[in-house]
Amino acid sequence: MYYRMIKPTAALSPWVECYWQVQFESGLNVKEETILPNGKVEMIFALQGNYQVVNRKTKHVKEAWLSGLQLEPLHIEYSGTSNLVGIRFKPYGLFPFLTIPICETANFVEPCSDIFGSVYQQLYDVLLQLNHESYIGQSIDHFLLNLINEMKTKQYKLMKEISSQLQKNSNQAISDLALNLGYTERHLTRLCRDQFGVSPKMIARIFRFERALSNLFGCPDAPNVNRAIELGFYDQSHFLKEFKRFSGMTPEVYKQKAKNASNFL
CATH class of the missing domain: 1.10.10.60 (Homeodomain-like)
Known part of the structure; x- marks a missing residue:
């Protein structure tokens, strides 16, 4: 398994804890991962791999999804080669990046297309071409800085x-x-x-x-x-x-x- 964490630019550090990337091979057999509530919110880009949410309304997640503040165990099934890039928000960090009420994301896993429309697609396409840590960090920085609503950062x-x-x-x-x-x-x-x-x-x-x-x-x-x-x-x-x-x-x-x-x- 390969895992690394990347620091966001200073302008985003009030809201974002880190970016991360993980790569691993799980074989052909389907495996299940249990993720327990931890007070964090994650936006995840699946550059490789097949993923399915077992115990939420949204079952099949493809390309990119948002895992809101979870209130109970989250079970995910996966198989094959995995290459994931994620954005880990602080507990209150997602708010200035959303145009929908944040309560709609609590205990949900939703495709990024349902929440951000087609905006996320450009970042996803860029991440597919990148591997160097600094380029990944810069690309996510650019995406979030364009997405943030300054009016929502006052508090x-x-x-x-x-x-x-x-x-x-x-x-x-x-x-x-x-x-x-x-x-x-x-x-x-x-x-x-x-x-x-x-x-x-x-x-x-x-x-x-x-x-x-x-x-x-x-x-x-x-x-x-x-x-x-x-x-x-x-x-x-x-x-x-x-x-x-x-x-x-x-x-x-x-x-x-x-x-x-x-x-x-």
Whole structure:
């Protein structure tokens, strides 16, 4: 497997975490990959490979698709030679590039043609011809800089602060967060739905789950009973319920899968 990450230009770094490319050979047999919620949004260009979404409304994805903020496990089947290039947005990063309400992308996987029309096609055609890291980065930079709506970037610092606060303290009452930021709870909720696609409470839950995943993956042999409070859950029962809600499995099953599988994210 070949994998690399590419930094976006500084003008896009408030919104984009990175670009990436992965190439691998999976053989003729169909394989399934499970992608768990992580608070990120991805735009993916399949330069090679056959992909099918197992558990979303859109089943067959071709050439390019957008994977919005996911709220449950995403199962994808693939086969053959794969060459993927992706844009990884920050949790609030997709908003200024869309002309549709961002809530329409939450927990969905949609073809880029349905969201961006034919605009994405030019970038896709360029990526097919490129392999050098700098050229790929420059081409995606150009695409996004032409796509961004500057009027939608005005509240970047606020969105960054909301995201930071929810990551640091997932149990913080939304009313307290709103008060600290100088907003009503209702207004804060509307802002998050408008620019993240989901409520602030859901964002906090996803961040807490992602933190639990990282902890389990990094320390798979530590007992679960010691993790719950440390990770921001109220108790062991709350930890187990939330983990199964977002992963579809228990922490013990996840730890075993994470130990043994290369196609489990």
